[in-house]
Amino acid sequence: MAIVPIPRKPLSFAERSYLPQIASGLKITLKHLFGPNETLQYPEQRPAIPPGYRGVPTLVRDPNGREKCVSCQLCEFICPPKAIRMTPAEVPPGSGREHVEKGPQTFDIDMLRCIYCGLCEEVCPEEAIFLQNQYSMSGYTRAEMVNHKDRLLELGGTRPDTHFKWDKKKAAEEAADAHH
Amino acid sequence: MDSFFQLNPVLQAVIKAVAVICVMFPIAGACSMAERKVCAWIQSRPGPNRAIPPLFRWVPVLGPFLQRIGAFHLMADGLKFLFKEEPVPGQVNKLYFILAPALAMIPALSTITVVPFGAYLDQAGGVVPLMLANVDVGLLAVFAVSSLGIYSIILAGWASNSKFPFLGALRASAQLISYELSLTLSVLPVFLWINAPGTAGTMSLVRTVAFQSQPGFWGGAWFIFIMPLSALIFLVALFAETNRQPFDMPESESDLVGGFHTEYGAFKWALFFVAEYSNMIVGSSVFILLFLGGWNPLPWIPLATLSGWLGLGGHPVVLGAVSVLIFLGKVLAMIFFFMWVRWSVPRFRYDQVMKIGWEKLLPLAIANLIIYAVGIAVIQK
Numbered sequence: 110m111a112i113v114p115i116p117r118k119p120l121s122f123a124e125r126s127y128l129p130q131i132a133s134g135l136k137i138t139l140k141h142l143f144g145p146n147e148t149l150q151y152p153e154q155r156p157a158i159p160p161g162y163r164g165v166p167t168l169v170r171d172p173n174g175r176e177k178c179v180s181c182q183l184c185e186f187i188c189p190p191k192a193i194r195m196t197p198a199e200v201p202p203g204s205g206r207e208h209v210e211k212g213p214q215t216f217d218i219d220m221l222r223c224i225y226c227g228l229c230e231e232v233c234p235e236e237a238i239f240l241q242n243q244y245s246m247s248g249y250t251r252a253e254m255v256n257h258k259d260r261l262l263e264l265g266g267t268r269p270d271t272h273f274k275w276d277k278k279k280a281a282e283e284a285a286d287a288h289h
Numbered sequence: 290m291d292s293f294f295q296l297n298p299v300l301q302a303v304i305k306a307v308a309v310i311c312v313m314f315p316i317a318g319a320c321s322m323a324e325r326k327v328c329a330w331i332q333s334r335p336g337p338n339r340a341i342p343p344l345f346r347w348v349p350v351l352g353p354f355l356q357r358i359g360a361f362h363l364m365a366d367g368l369k370f371l372f373k374e375e376p377v378p379g380q381v382n383k384l385y386f387i388l389a390p391a392l393a394m395i396p397a398l399s400t401i402t403v404v405p406f407g408a409y410l411d412q413a414g415g416v417v418p419l420m421l422a423n424v425d426v427g428l429l430a431v432f433a434v435s436s437l438g439i440y441s442i443i444l445a446g447w448a449s450n451s452k453f454p455f456l457g458a459l460r461a462s463a464q465l466i467s468y469e470l471s472l473t474l475s476v477l478p479v480f481l482w483i484n485a486p487g488t489a490g491t492m493s494l495v496r497t498v499a500f501q502s503q504p505g506f507w508g509g510a511w512f513i514f515i516m517p518l519s520a521l522i523f524l525v526a527l528f529a530e531t532n533r534q535p536f537d538m539p540e541s542e543s544d545l546v547g548g549f550h551t552e553y554g555a556f557k558w559a560l561f562f563v564a565e566y567s568n569m570i571v572g573s574s575v576f577i578l579l580f581l582g583g584w585n586p587l588p589w590i591p592l593a594t595l596s597g598w599l600g601l602g603g604h605p606v607v608l609g610a611v612s613v614l615i616f617l618g619k620v621l622a623m624i625f626f627f628m629w630v631r632w633s634v635p636r637f638r639y640d641q642v643m644k645i646g647w648e649k650l651l652p653l654a655i656a657n658l659i660i661y662a663v664g665i666a667v668i669q670k
Contacts, residue, residue: 131634138331138633147333 167265177237184229385448393441407613457548478661498583502591573623
């Protein structure tokens, strides 16, 4: 690479007087003065959440309205700030999902600890936990900032599912074919 | 109206002075909100537009409009400044610390006494200016009193007994003294022109306006057209004198925290602010009187012509109000210009400020004075 000397032209008189520069600056600011606002009036107007946004982690239900979490505790183990705490329990008989065998009795995510890294979503083998669009969490006490299972399911709602893994397993069991 | 003129002259003067302060103080206060709004609009933001008392929420059109322009934020600000705790830091010299904001207000408000802000025509068709004290020294009084404002800044910086205010005050004093020279020199051609040989000498601002209200092409031209360089120097020096961007060395919050008022809070700080805006109002008024035709509506159209068109010759009160409105409109336009420049031009460095003041503006002002002095001597013989 050859060195290309760029001639530094001396400033013209107009440039040295600085007044044309100020005038052009004033022209630009005047244009903005009458231009449109860029501000989002936040509580009334909400930003559009792009797909893939990592908001508050939530628990989801499958299209049949059943909890998907099987309480494998992978999210609890992977969670870097240890925000997730759960108590695994047997699925009570008569609920129609006994074949799943295991489900969370309690599931707490402490939003004061959560760092929204999304590892829980990534590690979940059941596609039961998702970081969704909810971005604004507030509360007056520490206790309020812990999302319990009911709240998590309420926030999560239902996500489309194509696998219906446990339904297939149940169907296979009923057809007495364990190796479906 | 007649009963007013039968009052004791002292009482009349007091009433007039209170009336003028009652107009000026709220304008100076409202300027702080205007500043925030203009800044916001220039930066493509809506600015403060939230505060609204419940009572106004139910007023259909006016309520939302006042909310949008931030009128209630202004009141909220005022109330906050009045009621919040007044901190007096431990290290300060209490007497001077408290004295400084008061000293800032006194020259800021007292200069308005010699500034004419309107006029009406008497029975004979002569122009009678509306002002508190029609003194012959006019502009000289404005310069003399307004330069006292620097003492409040120095006092504030010194009494605060900490480094940043002290540096701010030092810069302020150096800057104000430097630019005062150019300011004074730039207006001399105007008064050389007015005080033709054989006429009674005057520094009166009323005379400058009278000169810009004469018939004919040269008579009706505002001085900004006859002496553009003087007007430019005066304007630049005015920015420096009122500590406005790009010359707001005393504050320059990026390198001096808050400059001379770093240690101030609550109402004392607000007083500095109002004093700054009052200085701007008076400075703009003087600029308008000297170079922008005072209360004349347009160049080559003096107030007397306007009153002839509107048939206001026999209504001195209406004409007076019209002239005050015209003048006030020009002042507000000037203040808008101050704000517009503030949010467009970056702050100069301190050495640049000194360089502009001493090496550029002052020689320019002197050259301008000499050229006009020779020119005026040739024209007026």
